[in-house]
Amino acid sequence: MILTKLSKPYISTVKFGINKVNIPEEHVVFNAKNNQLKVSVKGQGFSLLQYYLKKPLINIDFTKNITKMDSFYVWNSSLGYSDIISQFDKDIEVLNINPDTLKFRYDVNVIKKIPVVLNEQVKFSQGYDLIEHYQLMPDSIKIIGPESLIEEIASIETDTLFLKDIKNNIAINLPLRMPEVADEIKFSSNSILVSAEVGKFTEGSLKVPIQIKNVPANIKIKYFPKKVNVSFYTSLQNFNTVKIEDFMVECDFSEVSEKQHYLIPKIVKKPENVRNVKMGQELIEYIITE
Template identity: 45%
Template sequence: MSLISSTIKNIVRSRKLNVFLIFFILAFFILILARLSASYTNTVKFKVVLKNIPDEMVVLNDSTNVLNFTMNTDGFEWLKYYFKTPSIDIDFKNEVRKSDSLYAWSLSRGYSGINDQFGKNIEIKTINPDTLLFKVDINAVKKVPVIPNLKINYSPGYNVLNSIVTNPDSVKIIGPKSLISNITNLETNVLKRENVNKPFNARLALKLDSLDSQILVKTKSVSVDILVEKFTEGTLTLPVEIINVPKNVKVNYFPKTVNLSYYTSLENYNKITVDDFDVICDFKEHNNKSTYLTPKLIKSPKTIKTARLHEQKIEYIISE
């Protein structure tokens, strides 16, 4: 009987303890809410982050600049400033002006940009200092083409026709003029593919390891589209024209036409005609020891990959 009585007493005590703990936690939670809901005035240090810096400018001391904000707001807002170092953005292009050999940000010019970064429940009382000075170095800026480094083997009957598109096709390099003046292009890393028979896209990193550490390239990679098409071979018979013949000279030549083979995409095959090509022989190249001229293809459409003349000699006779 005494054991049962003891057990009941322990249960009652345990329940009282649990009720006490619950009320204690609730009271503590209410106290915290009350404290966080109240407004406080305090000063906090903000790291300055410069935005919209012109490409040719390098700010040498931007990491050392801070602004001290004295603000009034509730405890909920203050909490986020205790968990991480806050930062404030300054628009370099629109809010910073040149002052002698330095560049200066002033509170009078930049206040609206600062104030817009805070919520309506934050009252900014003071900002110190009211002026920030930046030391700036001017670099040269140069735009150079990107050369995709491709090692692609196409399946038989497939190829590309001026259809390798690089985006962007050129990038800005920034640095001392003496270092970037001799840079004419930037290559991508190598892309290798075998038996390609359909269009594909790849993202390729630029090869930047060999560049001097003082050279900045903001674009690190480019997109390359390879528009692979089905190809076929066509043939045409083209007239030959002899140019630069003196007025008092008559030239008879044979053959007066030559055969040409060309390689193009199926899409363009039926669009190609004789009028797209010009074959000439230049009479200025003749000499008395030879009885033939060499035909040259001087005009061809961009819609063909390659072209080849079957005949390499045009025989001629001069009659005064």
């Protein structure tokens, strides 16, 4: 019975979504929710069944049979009728197309380069850490779209990198979080490669001499201690390269108030390959000798 019905000819009106093709690169065309074509067709039930199994699409070619106005592309069925017909099987007859005109708002594209921001929640195994910072490839991407949409996009974030108990090097492809207007914007990439060198870390400490600056020429002072213990955290591979002269601890005498009898030490120089640098002394006592 069903096969018999599907073999009979029918007239049906089908709603087609619009698939925009060959849009000029310098323009972006906005999606309009009401842009669709109602096409009345005649054919056997078997031929028409395909249009009801999934939402059908009609291609609109922006390089032919379309008119460009101030801020719109205008498609007219009288110009584009033959293109529409060519997209149907020969055994399907197109009877009517409604509406006879479609308008597509467009804007001029601009190019903008924005940095990629890594979201990460990475927990390392005890005694392990990053040797250096995460490397992002690429660390920025180009976006192409209408200025009105991309002017407020200052950066793009990644999906969150969730890792735990890490003791080996990292190399993972990570998707980017596309903004809500992603359908209207072109992105040079939709993912990045996150890599990092991971190594064993250890703590170290050194006795660093204290330097006093801005002592007036007419006075002399004595201070204690002369050196301060500086602790740090660094990778095993860098541990033996860390030297006392890589650090500098200073006290500024000009910052001492009238009734203050101590100096405040500050670390003003440290090597790049250490972190969590701390001093074991918060105050340096001093006396004026003359």
